[in-house]
Amino acid sequence: MKIDLLNQIRETNPVVLNISNFVTVQDVANGINAIGASPIMSEEIAETDEMVGISNAVALNLGAFSKPQVDHILAMGKAANAQHKPLVIDPVAVGAISYRKKVALDLMNQFQVDVIRGNAGEIAALAGVAWDAKGIDAGSGNQDVVEVAKAAAKKQNCVVILSGETDVITDGEHVARVFNGTPLFQLHVGSGDMLSSIVGAFCAVSDGDYFEAAQTACLVFASIGQIVADQLKEERPGTFAARLMDELHLASVADIEKIAQFD
């Protein structure tokens, strides 16, 4: 893994354009900012081309969308493709709500995604694999998560990140796994949304190797979460959220290399 991509983010401050869901948007903006990139958010379709033009990566979050937002997401995805900017999708709750799955699949037929990040329930839904998702949570299933992720990657022809206790990252052929992390991520709503946009920041400095960018983003984010968790004596989700921002800014490549566990 090229953990050094983290330094490239901090040196070049890539602009990451987001359509964020309204639930976690400030956290996502702060996370992008803390790690060293520059967040920008949009709600107006008329500024799409210009917004994509000043950005180095685009991250589209499909949580809590309304119909006008779907049009906006579509325009943003097409503009990202047209302007050759890396495009990351976070398909929130597509495993639990069939309407969201239909909209997400429909959108992904109209533009080419570079990276999809979701939990097991969400990735299973996109792969067409049976899974018992629970609301915004991963739920449970019998399938091997590596196979689920590979199936989704092949189907959508992109890199897939299946987040969980172990993160699985695959381009459909090659597979990387990240073993770092902490259960506190599940206790803080928006951890996944934040990772998705941070994946955008890594894609922006990756020279087009999105498989490398995706796995490095996962390793850096999971390791930083683990660094914070190790500072806490108890499971403190509120304190975790604040310190996660601290360490996204403070953690060095060396700090991460010291604890990194992946294959």
Add this chain to the structure above:
Amino acid sequence: MKIDLLNQIRETNPVVLNISNFVTVQDVANGINAIGASPIMSEEIAETDEMVGISNAVALNLGAFSKPQVDHILAMGKAANAQHKPLVIDPVAVGAISYRKKVALDLMNQFQVDVIRGNAGEIAALAGVAWDAKGIDAGSGNQDVVEVAKAAAKKQNCVVILSGETDVITDGEHVARVFNGTPLFQLHVGSGDMLSSIVGAFCAVSDGDYFEAAQTACLVFASIGQIVADQLKEERPGTFAARLMDELHLASVADIEKIAQFD
């Protein structure tokens, strides 16, 4: 009070569906999550039936709504009734803004609410009692708050929570009062919104006894706030907000029983 309902939330992780106002939505989601339930938010009317279907309670926040959101709130309330899911309403600022009062009363004519949670100014407005509300704050009035709450409960035929230094909970006949709490709740915007959605989580595990659920939710939330306040030497609203999430996750039934004050 059945404080043990808290353990039932943690064991069964009920899904609480929210239409949240955009001001406090992340805090509300994190609060639901921290106490042990599972939050989900929606902005799209097309997914209403399905969303209600996967949920164990519905909480509708009437803060900062636009016209399309009113349609969405209406559909959500009707679906909650049709699918027999407990329904909680938070009528933000209906005491200060007559437009909001009109919309709120109009909505409540079209579906049956199980629990309303508001401050004195908001509950007085729904009861049709004179009160000098101030923006989103409670304001002041001469009426006895217990009588105000009872009048609102009778008028809307539901359980009413009138939040304040003392919380008053009533079904129009019986009255419970919770004396725990801290002034820090007033210093953190969204404390009330969070409580309303947490009431939803308690309703979800209450076997239909919403009066029990409402008073227990108030006792648990107020006590946890007090536990946090007791840890702080000064009034620190930012630190309070973070630690409130910590203790929503950590506080045990025994911790709450130790300080609980109610009648």
Add this chain to the structure above:
Amino acid sequence: MKIDLLNQIRETNPVVLNISNFVTVQDVANGINAIGASPIMSEEIAETDEMVGISNAVALNLGAFSKPQVDHILAMGKAANAQHKPLVIDPVAVGAISYRKKVALDLMNQFQVDVIRGNAGEIAALAGVAWDAKGIDAGSGNQDVVEVAKAAAKKQNCVVILSGETDVITDGEHVARVFNGTPLFQLHVGSGDMLSSIVGAFCAVSDGDYFEAAQTACLVFASIGQIVADQLKEERPGTFAARLMDELHLASVADIEKIAQFD
């Protein structure tokens, strides 16, 4: 500077009405609340006149707007003028996105603003001065920031705050500068949005002297940020955000006078 205006806010709790961008709205509400004023937010044009009526100042944030929100912003600005309430504008990213600049200038042709607060890139755009803005960040330019701010103030016929390492406040003739602050403000998204709404709170207690209100708001906010930064051994953006709320509530006029640096 009348730092004592801070005490007047805490004694009279002015209501500050906001159209806030969805990215930072909770932070803005909490910041207004913590400093001692009372925040209220709106998303519905039908409640405009009534909302302005109960408010003591109006703050309009032009970050992340959609077309219906532009109509709402316009109605709010006109109502603030008609009801003689102080009006503050935050023109987010007008330096980077020409669509936003066009909309912002168009709005300001239709109502009279009392105070504009932005970073160098945003103020330069409104002044019609060349500047290399970067997304939501200030970017860089060769012009003297005092001249840029004066040009914008003359053009818009109002007080202008150009925020940065040094804050420049001007009515087009007179200039005040605030030297307090901390780089941590840049590391926390929404610091500027929060300042803009806090300027509204100071305007509400200023007896119409918005130049005085604007510079005092900058001094108080920058000093409180510096107080928090001095408590931290490292750059901790998450901890900074929480403690900023703490100190907005706790810091006294004397605490600020002790470190205030301005001319």
